[in-house]
Amino acid sequence: MAHLGRREHRGKGLLVVLLLAAVTGGGVAAWLGLRQGPLPSVAISSDRPAVGPATRVTARFAEPQRGLGGVRLELQQGERVEVLGERTFPRPGVLGGARTGETALEAQVGTRHQAWLQEGEVVVRAVAERAVGYLRSAAPVIVETRLPVRLHPPRLGVLSKQHYVRQGGVGSVVAQVDPAAVRSGVLAGTREFRSFPLPGGASGQVFVIYGMPWEGVTAADVRLFAEDAAGNRAEQAFVDLFKPVARRPGSIEIDDAFLQRVVPSIVGQTPGLDASGSLLDQYLRINGALRRAILTQLGELCAKSEERFLWEGPFLQMPNSARMAGFAETRTYRYQGRVVDTQTHLGLDLASTSRAEVPAANRGRVTFAGWLGLYGNAVLLDHGFGVATLYGHLSEIVVEAGEVVEKGQSVGRSGTTGLAGGDHLHLEVFVQGLSVDPAEWLDAHWIQDNLASKLPLPPPTRSRVES
Ligand SMILES: [Zn+2]
Structure with a gap:
């Protein structure tokens, strides 16, 4: 940033001369636009609407005309700021040269990666600086997104009893799931079986009819689960009796x-x-x-x-x-x-x-x-x-x-x-x-x-x- 500031200062010597020329040719505003070029576009997206264990955050930057000078992705909660990613690009030579017109930074945000995060909110900040030229202001473009931070898994309770299941067979379970859950069901090995609202049941009551894969899954691999939008996950074993079947x-x-x-x-x-x-x-x-x-x-x-x-x-x-x-x-x-x-x-x-x-x-x-x-x-x-x-x-x-x-x-x-x-x-x-x-x-x-x-x-x- 200090470097970019100096560059801006050095441009001021020529500014007066060019300002005179520009006033005769057109409006000052138009001239300034020409001098600075268009602002870089910056967009932040995330794969989840909230932060929990791990939310992937992506920032996309573009300035196709004159190129980008540098980009940065930051995470802030309270006073604490962590730089998630940063990239600077070499200045194109006098005779032109390679410009970086667009780029992206991607990072994982959540307690798995930033153990210091607390419940509340984070600010994800993307900063783009334009490629520096003699006549260019390099004021950065800053875009911020706020995401809620939730660290507690949704509540989950088993309501049904006597869960027996055979290898290759089927079982059912009724559960009470936290309203914060966006997904719940039964995990059997690597297979996931979604829940449905229990017909006639109270709010949050769901049921799952699930299958036990024929191969490689035992009772220890079967769990009820519920996940919230931040990716916080509750799991609970519930199978009372599992019967293996001979091949x-x-x-x-x-x-x-x-x-x-x-x-x-x-x-x-x-x-x-x-x-x-x-x-x-x-x-x-x-x-x-x-x-x-x-x-x-x-x-x-x-x-x-x-x-x-x-x-x-x-x-x-x-x-x-x-x-x-x-x-x-x-x-x-x-x-x-x-x-x-x-x-x-x-x-x-x-x-x-x-x-x-x-x-x-x-x-x-x-x-x-x-x-x-x-x-x-x-x-x-x-x-x-x-x-x-x-x-x-x-x-x-x-x-x-x-x-x-x-x-x-x-x-x-x-x-x-x-x-x-x-x-x-x-x-x-x-x-x-x-x-x-x-x-x-x-x-x-x-x-x-x-x-x-x-x-x-x-x-x-x-x-x-x-x-
Ligand atoms: Zn057959």
């Missing part, structure tokens, strides 16, 4: 006849899928990369869930069907005697007669009806609050996206489309995009003990006989 091995033999039946059909109906290499190469891409892409697509579809219970009572299993393969069967795929792939089966395979009528497992809205890669012809039903069911390998679909189907109403017929060895229904249940064990949802006792005992589920109103 079920499975083996699938792949032969050329199978590859010839399924691969060209899936490739032909999946635009953009890499169709190079042998049938086995293509099959492995379908079972690997395409499987993951489809799960991402399903996650997006599941995110558009209605905020009401569309379903009631236990979910229906396809009538007169046998359970052929269960949830989380870890399948080893063999081709000509060697292991070529391993995948975990995340649904329930149900076989009846071929082209059997497939009923909606419960009341829901059709969110997808059509071709879905390895699932073949498939229907996805949203049952509300993040719960969805998928019906795969159908030979025929009789519903359309958007319509509401009743429990037991046909969605289509079983078949062999997609990656299916024989005629069967692949039933998959999702909770906020995570595949969970469908067997729980088919069990009236499980529904009663784990969901109905905690949540205000709609009472069964229909007298439909559940076969």
Whole structure:
């Protein structure tokens, strides 16, 4: 700053001469504008509206005409000032030279980085100085933003009791959350399940239906959480009993006849899928990369869930069907005697007669009806609050996206489309995009003990006989 002041002073010798010239040519104000150039533009933004543990603050500076001389980002609370970032730029040479027309400074603000911060308010200050010239004033441009500082996590309390959950299964919890919380839910490993306001509940009462990922998560990794706008986070363990489930091995033999039946059909109906290499190469891409892409697509579809219970009572299993393969069967795929792939089966395979009528497992809205890669012809039903069911390998679909189907109403017929060895229904249940064990949802006792005992589920109103 001292340096810039001197520069300004030295310019004054020429000022008088030029002032005379300028008065004849135009207004003084216009001349001053020409001499100083436009003011640098300075803008401060932050990724959170408040400061807590860590808020990212960004200052953007621009002076495209003559360039910037230096920029600085400061944090102030009370008397204390901390320089968060600073940059100076070399003065362009007499014959011109590189000018810095724009730049940005970014810093983390919060107790993780400035342990001295206290509740209250901070000032974030961005200072821009213009490149110095003989005729230029270098008065800095200063922009300030005030952000509230909040250091206490939101209050969080568990209201429900008896939280039992199995590996790959589902649990529910009811909680009281501080009004300051902007986000709350259940964290299970790296998966986050959002909360919803409890229907009929008091202010701040929320509930979460969450899934336990099949792999790598135990009760210690499951916590209720609430976060405020400043990023202060409260977490609380609540699972009373966690039941690990043994991995079920499975083996699938792949032969050329199978590859010839399924691969060209899936490739032909999946635009953009890499169709190079042998049938086995293509099959492995379908079972690997395409499987993951489809799960991402399903996650997006599941995110558009209605905020009401569309379903009631236990979910229906396809009538007169046998359970052929269960949830989380870890399948080893063999081709000509060697292991070529391993995948975990995340649904329930149900076989009846071929082209059997497939009923909606419960009341829901059709969110997808059509071709879905390895699932073949498939229907996805949203049952509300993040719960969805998928019906795969159908030979025929009789519903359309958007319509509401009743429990037991046909969605289509079983078949062999997609990656299916024989005629069967692949039933998959999702909770906020995570595949969970469908067997729980088919069990009236499980529904009663784990969901109905905690949540205000709609009472069964229909007298439909559940076969
Ligand atoms: Zn299956």
